[in-house]
Amino acid sequence: MLKVGIFGVTGYAGYELLRWLGRHPQARVVFATSESQAGKALADVYPGPLNTQLIAPDDAPIGEADVVFLGLPHGVAGQTARRARAAGVRVIDLSADFRLATPEAYKRWYGHDHPAPELLPAPYGLPELNRAALRDAALIANPGCYPTGALLGLAPLLRAGALADPTIIIDAKSGVSGAGRAPKQNTSFVEVNESLAPYSIGRVHRHVGEIEQEAARLAGNLAPQIIFTPYLLPVNRGILSTLYLRVPADLGEDQVRALFAEQYAGEPFVRLLPKGQLATLAHTVHTNLCAISLTLAAPGVLIVMTSEDNLVKGAAGQAIQNMNVMFGLEETLGLLA
Numbered sequence: 001m002l003k004v005g006i007f008g009v010t011g012y013a014g015y016e017l018l019r020w021l022g023r024h025p026q027a028r029v030v031f032a033t034s035e036s037q038a039g040k041a042l043a044d045v046y047p048g049p050l051n052t053q054l055i056a057p058d059d060a061p062i063g064e065a066d067v068v069f070l071g072l073p074h075g076v077a078g079q080t081a082r083r084a085r086a087a088g089v090r091v092i093d094l095s096a097d098f099r100l101a102t103p104e105a106y107k108r109w110y111g112h113d114h115p116a117p118e119l120l121p122a123p124y125g126l127p128e129l130n131r132a133a134l135r136d137a138a139l140i141a142n143p144g145c146y147p148t149g150a151l152l153g154l155a156p157l158l159r160a161g162a163l164a165d166p167t168i169i170i171d172a173k174s175g176v177s178g179a180g181r182a183p184k185q186n187t188s189f190v191e192v193n194e195s196l197a198p199y200s201i202g203r204v205h206r207h208v209g210e211i212e213q214e215a216a217r218l219a220g221n222l223a224p225q226i227i228f229t230p231y232l233l234p235v236n237r238g239i240l241s242t243l244y245l246r247v248p249a250d251l252g253e254d255q256v257r258a259l260f261a262e263q264y265a266g267e268p269f270v271r272l273l274p275k276g277q278l279a280t281l282a283h284t285v286h287t288n289l290c291a292i293s294l295t296l297a298a299p300g301v302l303i304v305m306t307s308e309d310n311l312v313k314g315a316a317g318q319a320i321q322n323m324n325v326m327f328g329l330e331e332t333l334g335l336l337a
Contacts, residue, residue, distance in 0.1 A: 005061075015046055019316075039055075040294060052064055074096040081093055082119065098142075101120060144210055159219075171243040186232070191233045199231070200230060264292075269289050
């Protein structure tokens with residue numbers, strides 16, 4: 001039985017972690033922290049059946065855990081990871097602190113020095129693409145929600161050298177929970193309801209650096225350039241990403257489909273949808289799945305669509321999947337209905 005600690009359990013991803021770990025047959029949560037709600041029971045913060053007692057992060061008995069999940073803001077997470085590693089405890093970080101491989105890249109995209117540069121680089125926790133590096137890892141960087149869908153949609157083409165143009169256009173729509181639980185005017189009900197709002201378009205969203213870094217690793221000699229348009233969708237959860245790609249004009253849809261089928265054969269959490277079926281949020285919400293559809297719009301023009309739940313495959317579910325790989329457990333444990 002793995003003993004697990006959760007830092008930041010009152011955020012959306014932290015709460016989702018607690019819910020999913022409650023059904024994991026080989027994991028037991030030994031503590032859960034909240035900076036703002038310490039001393040309360042979780043049911044006082046999230047009305048419902050979970051009534052875990054919340055403690056302050058500084059009071060967390062880290063040494064009692066085998067692994068800790070960090071659902072903390074970037075900057076804070078790195079400091080907590082340092083504390084956990086000093087205690088010999090493994091770490092799965094759901095923040096951005098270890099997704100970028102160098103302190104310089106981190107400072108470029110996040111605007112401040114890295115809080116624990118001695119722990120870089122960390123394995124990138126997308127099991128379908130990086131499983132070998134995650135086994136027995138001491139620290140895993142859980143991917144961002146947008147990069148998860150984007151990279152799963154790109155990987156077969158990048159690995160096969162099947163892009164005719166390094167410019168990749170990604171149009172991605174996320175449920176409001178992707179913006180976090182802290183109250184903000186632009187995520188309030190009146191602002192979001194009956195609207196569709198783009199933000200941080202072009203090459204300024206922080207996930208651009210993460211997607212480009214991992215896409216370059218997959219592509220070898222190609223240096224992909226990401227043009228990214230995220231939107232806030234007036235639903236609670238889910239991400240639907242549409243990727244527009246140039247491929248060789250003689251590459252047919254059946255050949256593209258074969259690349260994806262080979263890449264994801266046997267992958268329990270990736271679903272390549274049948275020809276003619278398009279990915280929707282309904283394919284994946286409340287699951288750890290990523291659904292992928294393929295459309296050859298014209299010779300040389302491919303549209304890849306991916307769907308995921310931003311709080312599950314994009315956060316908590318993928319973190320548990322990473323924990324299973326890290327400790328040599330069955331990868332699907334606790335993640336299938």
